Amino acid sequence: MARPRSFDPDYVLHAAERQFRTSGYNGTSVDDISAATGLGRGSLYAAFDGKHGVLLQAMAGYFARLGQFAPKALAGPDEGALERLHAYLLRAVHGVPLAADVPPAPDRAAAACFAAKMALEIGASDSEVKRLANDCFSVLATAVADCVRAAQRNGDIDPDADPDDLAYLLLTIIRGTDVVGAYGHSPARLTSIAESAFALLPRPRHH
């Protein structure tokens, strides 16, 4: 009955996310988004309500992806919980690939958590961005804490440790590697930091 849109909204949001990651929010113009996505200005405004709308929807998509990926990577039987935590930590400090249909980020600073990067840049003056970033953190914290509890049940982590505190600490470390990575440190160094953190996890006292 009417002309269908000729683009895939997910692809567009991924491409826009990549642009925001690379140049920051204030560093990307609508023309940049237009060039990165192939959409004209009119389409961008009609479909996403302009630059800020694109950001919010891109962050919402990122949140949805996190909510799928993190529980999948961390949930499972108690026996493998500690190893899943280990693998997740090592993978997270090197940044997560964006999507199969969009080229990877060129710089480690662009591979940082999208929500974290936007929150640091404009979260102070944009409460919606701040809230979305906090949501991303919460979903991760829940998944990690659940995995810690599983490892505790399996006797791999000290049962006296608070799983929520530990989850917050681990996620804080992962966020910290985003920053350290942006300084230009090598992937090997980030791996080393992650391994040090993992080695310090409180093991159960055997008697």
Place this chain on the structure above:
Amino acid sequence: MARPRSFDPDYVLHAAERQFRTSGYNGTSVDDISAATGLGRGSLYAAFDGKHGVLLQAMAGYFARLGQFAPKALAGPDEGALERLHAYLLRAVHGVPLAADVPPAPDRAAAACFAAKMALEIGASDSEVKRLANDCFSVLATAVADCVRAAQRNGDIDPDADPDDLAYLLLTIIRGTDVVGAYGHSPARLTSIAESAFALLPRPRHH
């Protein structure tokens, strides 16, 4: 012989740093800097070579402040080293006050490490900023590692632990709290993260 400048360069750089912290680099205009510092555009360009020059010199000043403060807070006799590390960690996760003559940052995101914030926003496309931020990190890493070594000599930290690895990890945690703080988490939560990290430091095995 000639007209003397009527402003204090350090005050101007502090005020500009505050503005950059609050709005980010791309989010602050030269007029914003002009308003924050009281200087006209001509003076800004003559003394600091424009927006980018102001940033570089503000970061250099920040680096110099770090190079003074961190060693002073962390150096000292071996007996108190662990407690100095503890105090430094707790203070760092709440952000450092800027300067006595400039109002404090209004938001936790603006209290994050100045170098880290700029590196995440524009470090990927500005190698000078990236290098300066890395310098800031290095001077802190050295000071923290020295303090860890002192604590090891005093028998408060496992002598088998690598002090440099531990220093990197602790600084990564501090940088991570900058991000988590930007999400809007309470100071109490940040304190809790810092205490959890401190509690996990490897203590010497007594036999």
Place this chain on the structure above:
DNA sequence: TAGGTTTCTGACTGTTCAGTCCATAACGGT
């Protein structure tokens, strides 16, 4: 194949931006 509806494209507008420039002001030496 014609009509109705929505998307698409790119030109347009007013604003804001970074950077330059110049007339004026403030000083120290003579």
Place this chain on the structure above:
DNA sequence: ACCGTTATGGACTGAACAGTCAGAAACCTA
């Protein structure tokens, strides 16, 4: 008191910006 020198502040410029809009195009139904 004068003069050379440097700082100051604001006007100016061309470019880039976000957002709007109207005409052309594509599609489905009938």
